[in-house]
Structures are given as C-alpha cells and as structure tokens.
Amino acid sequence: MTRLTSVARSLVTTVAALVAWTAVSPAAGAAPGAPKEFVALRAVDPTIIQEMRYPHEHNFMGEPVDGYDQPLCILTRPAAQALHRAQTKLLRQGYSLKVYDCYRPQRAVDHFVRWAKDLDDEKMKAEFYPLVNKSRLFADGYIAEKSGHSRGSTMDLTLVRLPAVPTRPYRPGQRLVPCYAPQAQRFPDNSIDMGTGFDCFDTLAHTDDPRITGVQRTNRDLLRDALTAVGFVNLPEEWWHFTYQPETFPDRYFDFPVAWRSVAGHR
Template structure:
C-alpha cells in the first residue's frame, strides 16, 4: 500500500513538473467583438418628434405572419428619417383636429429582419399563421406574388406601415400565441381585434382585398382608406397600391441604401436620445 502511495506521489510530481516546464495553457481564442451598426444622424425615434402617434410594432411581437418576434427588433420602437417623422407629425396634427390619431405598425426595418422573412418564406412546412395572414395564398407563391422580397423599402428609413384610430380608443388586447386564428379579411368584429378604424382587412393581409383601391371595398371601409391616403399624400407620402397601410415619404433621404442597424434606442445618434 505504501509503495502504491509512493508511486502515485511520484506521478503527481512528474505531472506538476511537466506543467511548470510547459508554462500556462494558451488563452482560449475569442472572436473579435463587433459593435452593432449605428444609424446615421438623420434617423430619429418617431415618439421624440410626434409623441401622440400610437405605436404597435408588430414585428417585436409574435403576432405577425411569421408567428415569432423578428430578428433586429430589440425594442417596440418606430425609427424613421427625420423628414419622415416631421411629415408624420404634420399629418397627425391634421387628424387630431378630426378626432383621429395615426397608429404605426412598422417603420424602419433592418435588413436582418427582411432576411428572417425570406428564410421563413422558404420553409414551406411552417404555416402556423396561414389561417390569419394568407388564407387564400399558397405559401410557395409568396415570392412570385410579391408578398415577400429580398429587399424592402422599409430598410431605407422613409417607409411606414400605419392606420387610423378613432379617438378616444381602448388599447388593443395582446395576441396570445396559439389562440384560434381568423382570416385577416373577415368582418372586423370577427378577425383579431384592433382598435383601428375598419379598412376592410387587418394589417399585413396577404390578399388582393388589401389593394388600396380594390373595388370590393366600399362604404365606410373605403372612406377610411381614402382619409388615410389623402392625409398622408398632402405631406409628401406615396401609397403602395397593393397595401393600403404602406406609405413612403418622398423624396427619400436614403433612396439607395438598405440599413441593418437594430431597432433600438442605442442605434440612434446620442443627440436623438
């Protein structure tokens, strides 16, 4: 037994000598830290310019056509170029006099979020949100029909998705993942509740009924779309004919640049905090 302990001690001593001779183990290699990209100084948080505009940033939540929060949306925050924010503030002042407020669903959208949409669209097995957002469109048609693309004007900072809310308005209840889904073109009292006015479809409805001037949309629904459109057009916005909620302020501050900074206060220049 003593001989075994002696042998064990000798082995430990030998190991210690080897360790001392070899010196300390090399430090594990760490990848270089890459700071998140920052927004140019021309970008602002909309609430700093037009604090009364409501914000319901859908891609920060799981209530969207993907069914999960989207890459790059670190905060439920509307970021746009400063001239876009000022134009929205003017439109808001006009609408408040008539008893309405604007509500934005999406503003600046980083390229990483668009890439997330593309990956989702290529996964034909993931159709968990189909019953609400694209009931009448096959998922393998989303690229061909123009609902999903590899670039988005939102990434340039002058495009917003928005609607009207009649004042006073109760808040919209939160979406509960897994709850039964209703078609986005169903009557307003049947689809997911939204405190916005009735425009004939919900936001991000992949359906021809969402075309701004679709002839099937009549009466109050058409009047609501036209009020939104004419109010924004007076402030230099152009509507995308396929989406009643989609508007771009012209001329764009960055007409050819697709940004990828995260949607976060930390992305903005310090003087805009």
Template sequence: MTRLSTASRGLVTVLAALLCLTAAGATARADTEPRAPEDFVALRTMDPTILQEMRYFTPHNFVGERIDGYRQPICVLTRPAAEALHRAQTELLREGYTLKVYDCYRPQRAVDHFVRWAEDLDDQAMKSEFYPDVDKTRLFEDGYIAEKSGHSRGSTMDLTIVRLPARPTRPYHPGEPLVPCYAPEDERFPDNSVDMGTGFDCFDPLAHTLDPRVQGVQRAHRMLLKNTLERLGFVNLAEEWWHYTFKPEPYPDTHFDFPVSSKSLAGPR
C-alpha cells in the same frame, strides 16, 4: 491555508484569460454593431401622440415570432419622414383621430428572416390569419415577400388610423384560434383602429388600397389615410392600404441593417 499546486494555478490563469477574451469579444461585437446615420430619429421624440404597435417585436405577425433585429418596440424613421408624419398627425387630431404605426424602419436582417421563413414551406402556423388563400409557394412570385424592402431605407412605414379616445388592443396569445384577416371586423383579431376592410399585413387582393370591393365606411377610412398622407408628400403602395413612403427619400438606394433600438441612434442614450 490551502496552497494551489502549480498545475492548478496554471489552470486558473488560463480560465481567467479565456474569460477576458470572451468579454473583449462581446465588447468588440457591441462596438461594431451597425449604427444609424445622424438623421434617423425615434418617432416618439418628434411626436409622442402617435400610437405605436410594433408588430414585428411581437409574435403576432405572419411569421409567428419576434423578427430578427427588433430589439425594442419603437418606430425609427429618417427625420424628414418623422416630421411629415407629425404634420399628418396634427391634421388628424383636429378631426378626432390619431395615427398608429405597425412598422417603420426595418433592418435588412429582418427582411432576411422573412425570406428564410418564406422558403420553409412546412412552417404555415399563421396561414389562417395572414395568408389564408395564398399558397406559400407563391409568396415571392406574387410579391408578398422580397429580398429587399423599402422599409430598410428608413422613410417607409406601415400605419393606420384610430378614432379617439383610443381603446386598448388586447394582447395576442400565441396558439389562439386564428381568423382570416379579411373577415368582418367583429370576427377578425380585434384592433383599435377604424375598419379598413382587412387587418394589417393581410396577404390578399382585398388589401389593395383601391380594391373596388371595399366600399362604404371602409373605403372612406382608407381614403382619409391616403388623402391626408399624400397631401404631405407620402406615396402609397397600391397593394397595401397601410404602406406609405415619404418622398423624396434621403437614402433612396441604401438598405440599412442597424437594429431597431434607441442604442442605434445618435445622441444621448
């Protein structure tokens, strides 16, 4: 049997200690990760029929990559907001539609990611689809990007309506040719939602909910979403047809930073 020298045994001991310290550090970081208050829930536990297409978990967004803090493609909301959304879904199902959410609770680290991207004027990979007519130097001034978001308070969501039966939406392939988000429905990136006049996250005045240039069936679809949600306590952001906040908010002054993950939520894992 080969015997280790005293020096070799010492090295093994040091390496083992370093491994233990590394593992302990990783455990400590996991244990100190921010957690959601008990009244945050996964939307699917309140209503599994609402479709979820969580765009910031994917590269199909204005940044072009998965956004920091999105560990799972799930919608997380405060319980009152999720319950109200369930009531809206019940109404829309009777009319042959379903809701589809693009984003819900958004951690502060995700907002910080947006800010870093906006400050990098050389990164304009997704401009042709999401902000074709906006100079990137104006994203803060024009209000498209901000250092704080209502989404981080937990009662704001981005959503649309889909006619049933819902068709699948094809996956986005990074590097594919991009089409302006305000192009006609049959030209822009395909979405299984009804035609709202623009795609989601379109940085353009045409995305304003009541833009007078949006008429006919497109305006009717926007008003169906708006009227349904407003009857149930939601408030629309006038500049974005997809953006709604349930009022009163349980946390009107708190911006959370726990990751979007089932592990961040209370209850069984």
C-alpha cells in the same frame, strides 16, 4: 542599451498605433448605430400610437423578427416630421395615426426570406394568408429580398378614432381568423375598419380594390388623403404602406437594429 532603447521605441510606436485604431474602430461585435439622419418617431411626435408588430409574435411568421430589439418606430427625420404634420391635422378631426412598422433592418428582411422558403411553417396561415399558397409568396410579391422599409422613409400605419381603446394582447395559440373577415370577427385592433387587417396577404388589401366600399372605402381614403397631403406615396398593393418622398436614402439599405441605442442622441 541602444538595443533596449530601440525595442522600447518600437513598442511605444505599436501601442500608439493600437490606441489610435481603437479610437476610430467599433468594438468587436458592437452593433452599428443609425446615421444622424434617423430619429425615433417618439422624439418628434409622442402622440402617434405605436403598435409595433414585428418585435412580438402576432405577425405572419408567428415569432419575433430578427433585428427588432425593442418595439420602437425609427424613421428618417423628414419622414417623421411629415408624419407629425399629418398627425396634427388628424387630431383636430378626432383621429390618431398608429404605426405597425417603420424602419426595418436588412436582417429582418432576411428572416422573412428564410421563413418564406420553409414551406412547412404555416402556423399563421389561417390569419395572414389563408387563400395564398406559401410557395407563391415571392412570385406574388408578398415577400422580397429587399424592402423599402430598410431605407428608413417607409412605414406601415393606420388610423385610430379617439379616445383610443387599447388593443387586446395577442395570445399565442389562440384561434386564428382570416385577415379579410368582418372587423368584428378578425383579431381585435383599435383602428377604424379598413376592410382587412394589417399584413393581410390578399388582393382585398389592395388600396383601391373595388370590393372595398362604404365606410371602409371612406376610411382608406381618409388615411391616404392625410398622408399624401404631406408628401407620402401609397403602395397600391397595401393600404397601410406609405413612403415619404423624396427619400433621404433612395439607394441605401441599412441593417442597424431597431433599438433606442441606435438613435441615442439623435434629435
């Protein structure tokens, strides 16, 4: 009887420990959620247009990117709130912001790296990097093993004149046109003319490239001025790339998936 009681007591203790571990541990295989400092941009400002490129095939790889489970912009809350302030002013001028990419999980960056090392895969070269040898993507700084996007306060965006006309969907296999071609020739985008398309691996995409003049220069300056006024800093090599400062997570790189479930309940 004593032995049975001892065994029962041991079993109860083991079960209790297992229950306690389960209560504080994620389920096996469960994807990690975002810290509470992250929020879906739509919850802060639903008027900002979202044309997320990496969950779909129209990007420099020509395939959906790992980690983008849904076409959703996720940002740290201060960055999203700053975008809202910029949007409020731009709406009064007849424009809207449009985001192409926001928080980017590390697994997506890893996917970029694997693609860049596969020198045989150049199906999107004619549009996104027609003048760049793919073997130079790392050396020239177009691809890196870490991205500021993974810290949550960086986004890629442009401006759309209102009322916005929907962008025609990309059709896989369609004829590709260089991203630096005249706006009427390159892939149709409802944004104003910035001189190149988004993710154009070319020096013409440098924000202050002297070849960008006239309306294109005015448009780039309009975007940059609107964002720097609320705390963003532009990456000089990409007219579309901005980081809100000070960053909420200046030294952390996250890997939770881009999905509503990652920010469920965050307001």
